[in-house]
Amino acid sequence: MQLFRFEKLPVWVNVLTAVYILTVFILKPVHNAAFIALALLGLAYSLIVLKNKQTFSLTKEDKWFCYALLFYIIVRLITFGFHDDRWRHVDVVSQLLAFLPVYFLLRRFKIRLNALFFAIPGSAVIGFAVAAYDRLYLGLRLPFGSMIHIQAGDMALSLGWLSFPLFFYALKKKQKILTALCVLGILAGLGASVLSTARGGWISLPPVLIALLYIFRRQLSGKFIAGLCTLVVAGVVALFMIPQTQVSQRIYQAHSDIVNYFEKNNPNTSIGARFEMWKGALMMAQEHPLAGAGEAGFKTHFEKYAAEGKMAKSASIYGHAHNLYLENLAKNGIFGLLSLLAIFFVPLRGFWRGAKSTDFAQQTIGALGVVHVVAVLFYGMSEAFFSLHATQMFYFFLVFVLHSMLERPESKS
Incomplete structure (x- = not known):
């Protein structure tokens, strides 16, 4: 017996997913409405499955993915309760819990x-x-309005990276319109990142390109790879040469900040403040290794360290560590860090298997997942990528969608 008799449900699931992705930077009410609609559909689907005493047909890999997500949610709920943090910090994890049934829906449709x-x-x-x-017409110093330009620039950069596997697929299938659209997406994503003036996300360039070239090595000719590398080098040179991109100025400033910090003992620079925040987070983790210091305690400890002269006062004003891993270790303890790594490496394992598939569509989906996770992994090394609700849900939503699209080789249980 079919759980859903009306034929339009798969269409609506696809439309709502596309709308959610398309409205990341605009139309926040529509963006939220798409999320709520998918969550309600997922809940309805789960209730029907349970009512009919049927199973969700999850494989072992699906279950491990759900376990990793639940581990992440539970650790944060426990630490929030332990530290009596404000309930606004529970928003994201509660939404993830509400959105979990959507994964079951996406596995079905x-x-x-x-x-x-x-x-x-x-x-x-x-x-x-x-x-x-924002930058060229309005003349604003930073783009993306109310969004923090660093995280918004990283999301745009991720969309550019994600356009690469789609480009390879469209190119092999000789779909000229889709190929052109993907090229436009690549250039637009990278261009938006440059206009955001955020530099931390570009650390993802080498690992993402290496992963892509390795995954598609059998589909790409030597001439194409050489041409792509030449194009990348030419693009990097152009970014250096064009003053409006501010790339050369940002790199020079970064070098100056590092020299000032290590040779002149001056922490009052952008990168110097990051080093001080990392040092403060490590000290906090040593004091509270199991449960962490909590959201509110994080800022309190920074202020205490600054007053004691253990870290620069210029860095103590922040409520995050500018490093996703040190921040989770400091705020949520060792289990917080382990749960964070779980929501990266458990799906990454599934994506890597998909990327090795002999089916080109599955290989493309696996490559999309690998690129998405690897990019965010590297963003987190120098930025608090999950400090915003929008960026957390950007990561999790695409992981949900892409992981649900993978075919499972093992028998269903």
Whole structure:
């Protein structure tokens, strides 16, 4: 017996997913409405499955993915309760718990690859349009309005990276329009990141390109790889040469900050403050290794360390560590760090298996997942990528969607 008799449900699931991705940078009410609609559909689907005493047909890999997510949620709920943190910090984890049934829905009604072809490059183009309008037309120093420009720039950069596997797929399938759209998405995502003036996200460039070239090594000719490398080098040189991008100035400033910190003992610079925040987070983790210091205690400890002269006062004003891993270790203890690593490496394992598939569509989906997780992994090394609700949900939503699209080789249970 079919759980859903109406034929339009898979269409609506695909449409709502595409709308959610397309409205990352704009139309927040529509963005939230798409999320709520998917959450309600997921809940309805789960209730029908339970009512009919059927199973969700989850494989062992699906279950491990759900366990990793629940581990992440439970650790944060426990630490929030232990430290009596304000309930606003529970928003994201509670939404993840509410959104978990959507994963079951997506496993039943898979997102079509064509939906991502329009949503991902399209969203990158929208991000570039917003950044260009803010920087070049309005003359603002930083783009993306109320969003923090660093995280917004990273999301745009991710959309550019994600357009690469789609580009390889469209190129092999000789779909000229989709190929052109993916090229536009790549350029738009990278351009939006440059306009955001955020530099930390570009640390993801080497690992993402290495992963892509390794995954698609059998599909790409030597001439194509050489041409791509030449294009990357030419693009980097252009970024250095064009003053409006501020890339050369930012790199020079970064070098100056590092020299000032280590040779002149001056922490009152952008990178110097980051080093001080990392030092403070490590001291906090040593004091509270199991449960961490909590959200509120994190800021209190920073102020205490500054008053004691253990870290610079210029760095003590922040409520995060500018490093995703040290921040989770300091705020949520060792279990917080382990749960964070779980929501990265458990899905990454599944994506890597998909990337080795002989089916080119599955290989593309696996490559999308690998690129997404690897990029965010490296963003977290120098930025508090999960400090915003929007960036956390950006990561988790795409992980949910892409992981649900993978075919499982093992028998279902």
